[in-house]
Amino acid sequence: MEKKQVEILAPAGSWDSMKAAVAAGADAVYMGGSRFGARAYADNADEKELVEAIDYVHLHGRKLYMTVNTLFKERELKDLAEYMRPYYLAGLDGAIVQDLGALQELKTKFPGLELHASTQMTITSLYGARMMKELGCSRIVTAREMSLAEIRRLHDAVDVEIESFVHGALCYCYSGQCLMSSLIGGRSANRGRCAQPCRLPYTVYERSQPQKPLNQKHERHVLSMKDLCTLDLLPDIIEAGVYSLKIEGRMKRSRYTAGVVRIYRKYTDLYLEQGREGYYVEPEDRKELLELFDRGGFTSGYYHAHNGREMLALRAKPEFREGNPRLFSFLDQTYVEAELKEPVEGYITLEQGLPARLTLRSGKRGVAVEGQAPKAALKQPITRETVERQLKKTGGTPFTLTRLTTDIKGELFLPVQALNELRRKGFEALQEKVLEPCRRNIKGYPATEWAETDRKQKSRRGNGAKPKPSVSLALQMSVSLEDLAQLPPALACKEAAAIYIDAGAFPPESWKETAGRCHKRDKSCYLMLPQIFREHAIRYFKTNKALLNEAGFDGVIIKALEEVQWLREAGVQLPFKLDASVYGWNTRAVGVLAQTGAKSLTLPLELNVRELEPVLSACSDFGIPAELMVYGHAPMMVSAQCITRTSEGCCQKPGSLMLKDRTGAFLPVKNHCAFCYNTIYNPSPTSLLGYEMEVKALGVYGIRLAFTLEDATQAEAVLDAFSRAFFYGETVKVPYREFTRGHFKRGVE
Template identity: 45%
Template sequence: MKELELLAPAGSLKTLKAVIHAGADAVYLGGSMFGARAYANNFNEEELLEAIRFGHIHGRKIILAVNTLLKEYELGQLYDYLRPYYEAGVDAVIVQDMGVMEFIKTHFPNLPIHTSTQMTITNVEGARLLKEQGVERVVTAREMSLEEIQRIHDEVGVELESFIHGALCYCYSGQCLFSSIIGGRSGNRGRCAQPCRLSYEVLQGEKSLTGHHATPILSLKDMCTLPFLYELADHGVYSFKIEGRMKTPEYAAGVVSIYRKYMDSYLDGSRIPVEKKDIRALLELGNRGGFTNGYYYHHNDSDMLSGESASHNKSEGVLQDNIRREYVDTELKEKIKGKLILNKECPAKIEVQYGKIKVSYQGDMVLVAQNRPLTKEVVTEKITKTGNTPFVFENLEVTMDDDIFMPVNQLNQLRRGALEALEEALLKPYERTLPELVETSSAETDRQTTGNAIKEKQISGQSLSQTSGQQSAGSSTEVRVLIEDAEQLPAVLKADFVDTVYLDCMLYTRENLIHKLSEDIDRVHASGKKVFYVFPFIFRQQTSLFYEKIMPELKKLPLNGIMVRSLDEIAFIKEWGNENWQMVSDSNLYTYSNEAAEYFYRLGMIQDTIPVELNRKEILRRENSRSEMIIYGRLPLMITAQCIHKNMLGCMHQHKVLNLKDRYSVHFPVKNFCSECYNVIYNSLPVCLFKEDVTVKKIAPAAVRLSFTTETEEETEQILTIYGDIYKNGGILGQMPMECTNGHFKRGVE
């Protein structure tokens, strides 16, 4: 029977010790920086080093989460941050940022990398790409089915880690900007404010679908997979991950102990049926509106919603007291064996053994007793008094002369020395040494030099909103327009300043894609513009199979290029696409740093899109000469497998726009994209940076983009006319047809 890993969360040293005591094979945790739970207690350096030592002494793995997106200047801090943990033998790191991944591969070559669920890997192609690049483990998107996981296991052979218990995000992890845009607290930076747990009214036009009252329509129940744990193992999951780095030690240890029971049953082949009392215990430890089995058997399901019980329910009682007594307030000890030899006028000798590790320690000279000789009982008592060490003597064999004497402090030192030597021997195999040639200062200097060079670019010209009759900054950069609705296209084709048109896949159905796309390509080319096809936000197994089937026809179309939005798509295009296509990556393939951008360039991107969470100062610190910048558009806040339209009205396989109305009466448009079965929740206001001409000049992107999502034909034409007047004539910014926002351009995120 194959080995499996039960992976537990820990937000504190106390929790870490408790979950290891309860049976966790590995523990994931966050340090003082770069972890996706910035509001957990987390571990300072001393605590984290102690955690690594504790885990390794007890034969468990410690996995460090470095799974936030890092800004350009922060990469310079990463080396010094990781070095002590690397040298102490931390077993792996979890990463989201591709720049971080490349940095670790370069500077910490023997450190295993696990990709975060924030990377949104949903398919064989993406998993295979990451494995080829040295990733040891892929953490699957929570939305994946058992069938999709099985396929990756069978075709890629990479270690797979999947969530089995705890809170569920409403959005595909890594594809959420909701908390970031409305509150400045970015989930990509570990600071999610959980707006999905709030209540919203759902509107269809003026009609309320929730009876004119708000409901937690975005809040999901907690996941519990205990009833089908064996099926997960059968389908290729290696590491079984429990969510909860912000939970109590009692919660974490209790959940671990119950799952441990059934994992052991799977491993020994008995596969005992799940007992109802264990499900009740899990519910008592904590739940949000009950439990759901997640997405393993369903693409989406209204039964997954928490209903009015959006808060986390838990109770204090006998169960928690028992867990506290058994795992939290007691110490875990490893059983050891010992041999002690005390011969008069010879050095005291002791040998201790744990598993296959055996060490010897020599103490002071054994004396001849003058009055009261030592007894075997006294010697045994002193030597087996292991105190706060991680060991306990299972057996101690004592060989000693009858008429001997040693002071108690020497016996204590003999014990301490032996146990310290054993601990050192246990930890030694984990320790690493970094090559001397790795230097942080030069790397940091290079980054600062690059950032300063960009920052100091001087480009003449005045603000778009202030100049008149003078050509704007946009005239020296390519102008691109993305559309999601067919009625927007005529206005775009009339705008002679537009160089490239992005035709979003949302414009088409699977049935009419080739035919309609071909017609639209011809129309765009007839207007003298280039045309790119925009792939979906999510590229699941069925989507991959569909595109694989139509790819021969798609490659024949006279596209100038494509836009990709996931690693799955990049890998797919590299395998199946047209080698002449130019590839551009969208803003959700995050390039906070130059290193991250370089990663995508090496994969074949001609350009990336500047992340929308960076502010103007941070954008100026990165190299933008190969980047596109969104200067207008309603930003997607969430990409979700759940369908609000289906959950409210049933599935009709038709594109509709609903609205979420929050407690401040702000409306967030929601589109259901039926071909790929996901929803897009957009911001209430579009970003508009038309007034920021001076800064955009300094940023000097290769291209600027206007994205049209929910705009009508009239609104599209108005906005293009306003921008066109500025672009062509340096005119004053006209009255926009709707209220707009600067997004993060000025404020950014922490």
């Protein structure tokens, strides 16, 4: 299939949306199957429908990418190969993937299938792009927050296709880093089940003054982003190196899909044909996009701005909006209800005693079929008009006979039924001919050989499974700190074997002293890197690289996978551990993470105790120890937006606020100014006090106490309670009023 200069990629949450997108001019669609897609509540296709959709787009010279962009539990990963097999054979053009284990599975078992790193992977720099390319991805779907300058640097440095969002809904949180819906109601955004709590109203308060609101009543939707519209930026986006212009909207109607694709087709073609000089956006087209969906106006997103209140739909969306029936009717008739047909040229020869012969050609593909032989006409001979009328009845096919050359030698008779059969046979053959180069033969990887591949993969972990650690395994306790005041109680706790300090909260000039203080107490000291590793972080560590190398840290804590690549390229020779935000949900994912050289990994926050068992078994097999967070306010959202800037204006000083939701709960917010992102924390800390035996039975090597918002007194009380419970078997009183067990027992859908 010929590759275009720029690709318009449309959402297809249903069969009708897929057809509408193709009719409106999309070069490709992305679509989910019945499982494993990040839009679990869309009208996703079943196997038969999706295979037919793959055929449909290929018949019209387009492509289909399948969304497999969720995190996989172990039992689900075992089903992935058989689930994907029919789509691969049908000629699926690519798979959009989040989970590292799923990525490895598809790479191993489906040779030649394009793998696209989902925006759920939170790729925000060229370092992440390089890493994904090494793992087998040919395309990077950039984080929505990346600027044009960052995308341009990625394009210049890494030979991968770049796909970026140009229209549709924006998440408040970096995609792949949101646990808010999960922690509130068990509906994980990493599993395609987001309940969209960011669209609800919140009141903003200072932590010290929870009675005085900072935002007005009519501007309480402080987490609700306006929809993205980039018509004015299309030349900039294309010139920055973006190949695939992605439209969001698999949950929206087919009419919306058609309308948005139509307009972006128009302006993409305008730029490609006339360049910047001839590029002009008509106001009527902006208005039309708003009539299709309006959350409170459009934003051009993060392409030229890091954040800002102008990107937010702060006011409540009106319950009723008057539609545009004329526009809707036009879109329905022109695209949604349209039957798209590919032009075909034909040639038919009729000669007495010889089989009727029909040749059909569509583009570069052609076929010839034969039918019943004509006889000499006794009464009324067959006419050219009759032949053309019957052969042009192509209603049930994706073709239309635009030109037919008819060669009738003499006065002949051929039943109309024979002409109809010849037409059916010809167009069926043509359809198969057009689809033939798209379809695959999987002889090299039949199901029987997949089992052998799995066995070899398992054998590479080691010579058989290692014994599972006993419940009497001596635990190590680590303590992570996000405030200077938390350091003294951590140092005073003899059971704390390792201290992790936040790179933004602890000034670089204090790193060496802090590491030294830890070492004097026989504790290892690690520097926690930021959860988002973009230009702010890159500049920060470039400026302070000498201080990092001289600090004497025992290692660093990786919160974003792309930081592993940065360590390599920056020449920072320090061991590293992986935090829970680097997802290892299944055995294959653990294998990929082990190959990075990580010293340990932190177990996922969304898996329950039963689902953690195979992950821990894989950790043992691959020789990578696992740590479990047993206390801490879990990060629910990590955002490029800033609540402080939205409410009061940018102060460029780290601090914290509170968001009050509709139930009266207060959600703490911290702004990490060194790296310019916000974290919204779960108001109740996760606590596994009382579950000491269950935790030890899992066989983890370490437990983590994560301090974020606690003062010195609170940190000391928590350290004392967990030390006595986990190391001395004492029954202790929980030193906080409210807490949650997180997902340790319940897990997520």
